[in-house]
Amino acid sequence: MSGRRILALAGRIILQFRRDRRTLALMVVVPILVLTLLAALFRMESPDIKLAVVNEDRAPESAVLGSPALASRIIAALEATGDFAVTEIRNSQVDSYLAQGKADAVLIFPENYTRRDLLGRREKVDLILEGSNPGDNAKIVQKLSTAFPHALLSFTRPVGGDLNLENNGTFDLLVQYYYGGDQFDDLDYFAPAFIPFFVFFFIFILTSVSFLRERSQGTLERILASPLSRAEIFLGYMLGFSFFAGLQSLIIVLFTTGVLQIHYNGNIGVIFLITLLLTIGAVNLGIFLSTFARNELQVVQFIPLVTVPQGLLSGLIWAVKDMPEALQLLAGLLPMTYANEALREVMIKGLGLDAPLVARDIMVLLVFAALMVALGVATLRRQAS
Amino acid sequence: MSHPAPIIEARGLTKRFGGIVALQDLNLAVAPGLTYGLLGPNGSGKTTLIRILVGLLFPTSGRAWVLGRAMPDRSIASQIGYMTQAEALYQELTVRENLTFFARIYGVAEGCSRVEALLELVDLRERADSPVHTLSGGMKRRASLACALVHHPPLLLLDEPTVGIDPQLRAIFWEHFRSLNQEGVTIIISTHVMDEAERCHRLGLLLGGRLLAEGSAAELKARTGAATVEEAFLRFEGGTP
Structure with missing residues (x-):
């Protein structure tokens, strides 16, 4: 295992993306555009x-x-x-x-x-x-x-002679919030789940298409014939793509919290950590699945396969605990379920790494990332046989 | 004539992809310092053989030894230069960046000066800082060859390196190959261009995954009484000799 070779590979990927200005711009512009639209829709006043x-x-x-x-x-x-x-x-x-x-x-x-x-x-x-x-x-x-x-x-008539109709028969509630607050709106509830969804989505596309291109233009063949070991290749790619994945999650997190003014109570470092772990999983899943695609069109067809079930089942819109048991089991297999849960705990409830649920979710994301790395290395090995 | 230990040896090499037989019981020995041509039509097994020798494919049965090691063996990867049929370059990067990248993953000690020397060798100094996608087909080929040479490999495996390039560039490539041979580099080159075959020191005629015949162009012609390598090939194919 050579750190220099891994860095050479990661450095080349970063250089390639720096050259590809359009992709770079889209990586920033698209999530911002989509999140802005979502924010506008979530915050719109419903008409009378x-x-x-x-x-x-x-x-x-x-x-x-x-x-x-x-x-x-x-x-x-x-x-x-x-x-x-x-x-x-x-x-x-x-x-x-x-x-x-x-x-x-x-x-x-x-x-x-x-x-x-x-x-x-x-x-x-x-x-x-x-x-x-x-x-x-x-x-x-x-x-x-x-x-x-x-x-x-408010019109319940008094039995006696009390004519003060307004205050009679009603009861007053003094509402207090354990988590959140009355300034929390729908967007504050949904944004913690949209952050990982978009990061996962974009990073998955980015890596699967880039890796496919590497194969189709023949450079992967050349790299496989070089002294680079499979593990080095994988780590190099992971490092290079994760650099942009990290950058993109940082932009999304900063945009949602800073510009869209989503309320968050937790530590932004923890928010970033959870997002980053998910992206490492996404990078490797992208590499893994791209080996099953012969062309870019087929990769595009993997996108709904990977993202739609996660969007539907991960608690993004419908709470996992309300789902039928079979779907709950399925949701338990999806990394985004854990990322959503952890991010809601952190952003809405203000919990940190010391909260058992957050710690567990992060562990699950770590295991998922490790599993994807192993899967990716295994497929690279298979390619060479 | 003395017989130095072969740099490449294959015994009973067979490769099947599902039901398709790509190589069938192939035996081969290549002496060092030569240019050895693998001659055969498309689908005759040239690329499969080269990919086994590079260590990218496991044979179904049989064995291949390269530089004395049974393949695949990663430890000799840095001694093999490999040029694929495709250009296999990073299109967004410049020629210099491509070369530098390969120099770094091969751990070439004198990285920068080696890159400059190669740019000179393949006559791409003026376009060194152009992104590869802006280059002509011939320039890409030259850049690709330079990438295969970056780590001074004693063995070069070139899969149809001259396909689709003009005669002038082809002549330049062959000049390079000659001077590399003089430095002691062994070159395995696959081609289906018959006039190129004449330039190889030795030839292996491949058809349907089998080695039909082997020898220098002159020997092959003499054995069949043919005037050209092409004619010799056709006679071997017809089973005449």
Whole structure:
């Protein structure tokens, strides 16, 4: 094993990439572009739900309460939540509002709503959903079902003479956060998982294509005929590619924390370490899989094979603990699952290397990287036979 | 005539790729300091033989010895210069950077001066700092040859080094080969160009993975009564002699 030869190999790879300005620029620009887009999408305010209301409620004038109809007050409360753009329409307009997209949902308060309520019976309110997008349906029902009881609670009539309706029957919560905080948004939860995803994705492409090119242009053959041992070749490549992998993970980490202002509580050094370990695994997986591809098109077809299952199962969007058992087992085999978990522990909870879960995840990533190195060396050896 | 120990020896060399037989029970001995030509059509087993001699392939059966070592043996890798059919250069790097890289992995002590000497030898000094992808095909070939020579190998294995290059450059290459022979370098060269065969000290005629015949061009012609090596080859192929 010669350190000088390994360094010569790593140095050549670095020099090659320095020459390849376009690839270098893409390595920086593409993740920044994609992360910026994601940030914009995650942070966008969802538009108000267009809610049309048919209010047929005719309340009796009450000397005691002097309050207007219950329905009107619920409508006002819904408007006050800021989630709904409320339009009052007549019953005959319901069809046209839904058909023309002027309403996402229509609420119909029946005629005796207040009257029945005063008698202690609550009449059902009809909700007609536009219904073509299940996601929207769920959102509307969810928003209404949180807003509705709240609106109703604030009107619960006192048995005694207390007319202060606003504070009666409601309860106050003093919300505190054990981890995170109210300034944490969706992006803060997803970013710790997007960092390893993109790093893995880009480094995998970079190494598999570069290594394939090395084979197809014949230089690998020349290197294999040289005094370089298989292990030296592998270490040289790993070192050279890891240099850029490290650079790219540094850029992604700094961009997400610095520019996108993602909140993180942990040590940025630990964040970087986790990312780097994952990239070493990605480098070697790239080298390993590229030996099974005959051309660049085939390498491209490996990309979804490698990245999509990891994107779906690693807890990036759906939590691993919520998955069916079979999928959880599968997720347990994917390195990104551990990188995501560790990064969330570090970035959201502010834990460090001394946290058992983080330490375990890092160990798993180390084992994965070592396994990939062994696999890569074995395939190089096979090539020479 | 004295018989120095052969620098290359093969006995019963057979290589199969799946069901395809690339080499069939091949025996070969090459004396040092010569240019030995492996002559045969495409698919006759030339590249397979060279790759076994370089140590990139294991024979299915039989044995090959190079510089007295049974191949593959990494310990003699630094004594072999290998030029593949493809240019096998890093396209983004300059000629000088390519040479320097190979000098470094072969641990060439006088790295820089050796690189300069080679640039001179293959007449690429003026284009030394051009990226390889900007060079003409002939220049790439010359650069590739220089890379194979960078560590002063006593044995050169060249797989069709002159394929697709113009006659002028081919003549220059052969001048290099001659002067290398004079320095004691043994050159194994594969070719399917018959007029090149005339320039080799000895020839091995390969067909279908078998060594049909062996000898100097003059001997081969005499044995078949042919006027040219090409004719001799065809007669051996037809089983005439």
